[in-house]
Amino acid sequence: MEKIRFGVVGTNFITDWVIEGGSQDPRFELTAVCSRSAVTGQAFAEKHNIPHTYTSLEEMAASPLIDAVYVASPNAFHASQSILCMKHGKHVLCEKAFASNAREARQMIETARTHNVVLMEAMKPTLTPAFLAIRDRLCDIGVVRRYFSCYCQYSSRYDKFKEGIVLNAFQPELSNGATMDIGVYTIYPMVVLFGRPKAVQATGIRLSSGVDGQAAVHFTYDNGMTGTVLYGKITDSTLPTEIQGEKGTIKTDRINIIGDVVLIPRKGAPENIRPATPHHEYYYEVSEFIDIILSGRKESAVNTLNNSLITMELLDEIRNHLGVHFPADD
Numbered sequence: 001m002e003k004i005r006f007g008v009v010g011t012n013f014i015t016d017w018v019i020e021g022g023s024q025d026p027r028f029e030l031t032a033v034c035s036r037s038a039v040t041g042q043a044f045a046e047k048h049n050i051p052h053t054y055t056s057l058e059e060m061a062a063s064p065l066i067d068a069v070y071v072a073s074p075n076a077f078h079a080s081q082s083i084l085c086m087k088h089g090k091h092v093l094c095e096k097a098f099a100s101n102a103r104e105a106r107q108m109i110e111t112a113r114t115h116n117v118v119l120m121e122a123m124k125p126t127l128t129p130a131f132l133a134i135r136d137r138l139c140d141i142g143v144v145r146r147y148f149s150c151y152c153q154y155s156s157r158y159d160k161f162k163e164g165i166v167l168n169a170f171q172p173e174l175s176n177g178a179t180m181d182i183g184v185y186t187i188y189p190m191v192v193l194f195g196r197p198k199a200v201q202a203t204g205i206r207l208s209s210g211v212d213g214q215a216a217v218h219f220t221y222d223n224g225m226t227g228t229v230l231y232g233k234i235t236d237s238t239l240p241t242e243i244q245g246e247k248g249t250i251k252t253d254r255i256n257i258i259g260d261v262v263l264i265p266r267k268g269a270p271e272n273i274r275p276a277t278p279h280h281e282y283y284y285e286v287s288e289f290i291d292i293i294l295s296g297r298k299e300s301a302v303n304t305l306n307n308s309l310i311t312m313e314l315l316d317e318i319r320n321h322l323g324v325h326f327p328a329d330d
Contacts, residue, residue, distance in 0.1 A: 002027065003026075004029065005029045005031040005066045006022070006031060006066065006068050006069070006070055007031060007034060007061075007063070007066040007068070007069045008030070008033050008034070008050075008069070008072065009033075009057060009069060009070065009072060009073050009081055010070075010073045010095075011040055012072060014072050015070070016048075017282045018282045021281065024279050025287045025290060028290065030049075032051070032054060032065060033045050033050050033052075033053055034053075034054040035054075038053070038055050052065060057081055057085070058084065062088050068092065068289070068293065069082075069091070070092075071085070072095045073095075074174040074175070074176065075175035076100055076173065076174045076175040076327075078094050078097070078098065078104075079099040082108050083111045086108075086112055086117050091118040091293050092118070093122050094119065094120070096122060096185075097184045097311075097312070098312055101175075101326070104328065105308060105309050105312040109308075118289065118292050119305065120289050120292065120299065120303050121308040122285050123184075125188075125189060125257070126303055129274075129277050130252070131258055133274060134250055134258075135193060137250060137263055138193065138243065138245070141246070141247050141248040141263070141265075142245040142246035142247030143247075144225055145244050146228070146242070146243075147193070147194065147219075147226070148227070148228050148241065148244070149189070149228075149229045149230075150186070151185050151230075151231045151256055153182060153232075153233065154234065154235060154236045155169055155170075158233060161209070169181065170233075172209060172326050173327055175328050176211055177211030177212045178215055178233045179231070179318050180315065181233065182231045182232065185255055186231050186255055188307065188308075188311045190219070190229070191307050191310050192307055195221075196310045197220055198220055198221060198222050200217065200219055202215055202321035203322075204232075204321075205232075206322055210324065212324050213232060213233055214231065214234055215230075215231060215232065216230050217229050240253055241254070246266075248264055250264075250273075260274060285303075
């Protein structure tokens with residue numbers, strides 16, 4: 001069986017989860033880890049039985065020991081690190097948010113095409129069987145009139161922020177904040193399902209560090225459909241995600257980790273349409289990425305480069321409404 005040898009950039013909990021999910025695909029081979037700290041990198045390598053460690057991304061990217069790189073560093077480094085790896089001929093699975101802004105996203109896409117490698121945003125919910133069931137059953141709710149999604153999760157780092165200690169999650173230098181870290185989960189699925197909206201309106205709370213703590217965004221489409229998303233890192237919410245059509249509604253409990261999916265017809269009994277998902281939630285994005293590489297295709301049919309670019313352009317527009325500016329925008 002042909003395998004894809006992965007190097008990972010970043011040693012946080014998301015990397016742990018991606019490794020756990022990817023390990024369920026027999027074609028996934030974890031070969032290397034890159035960390036700025038040799039001690040941290042070695043500890044991570046021992047934890048996951050990774051044979052090679054690097055403190056230089058340039059060195060890892062140039063290594064003949066790997067075929068692909070999973071980038072899970074802070075948002076501000078996604079573009080530069082992805083581009084470096086792609087220039088060395090490595091395929092790149094880049095964590096969301098794809099980049100700091102749309103300008104960087106365009107540079108990433110151009111590099112992927114120039115060097116004939118696969119680039120994909122690691123937006124996991126849209127590749128799961130639960131989301132694909134939503135997409136496939138949209139026809140059963142008739143003309144779609146509204147997309148609504150909510151993802152508010154009180155950050156464990158917000159208490160420190162209120163004490164005057166600004167950790168990574170609230171630093172504009174790292175291109176962070178609610179829109180980039182939380183809001184993207186509500187917006188990307190809308191783009192996958194319905195494409196680019198024609199207009200965006202956003203209001204929110206800009207924190208003293210310069211990033212946003214929460215926002216409410218309203219989208220309008222040419223066909224009259226609307227989208228509304230609520231997200232934030234300074235409150236919690238239990239509101240669901242709904243897609244409302246003239247013949248019924250599709251409802252899911254969460255958009256970042258899709259659990260229950262129910263089709264509620266205007267006439268008739270609700271139907272649970274969530275298929276069985278025997279794999280880890282992060283398995284599907286890694287498996288999709290490997291499929292693309294081994295099939296000779298250049299991008300995902302779901303997490304397309306155009307969907308990633310449209311989403312980044314929307315995030316830029318939202319940040320403009322909120323007055324959030326990153327050093328990476330200069």
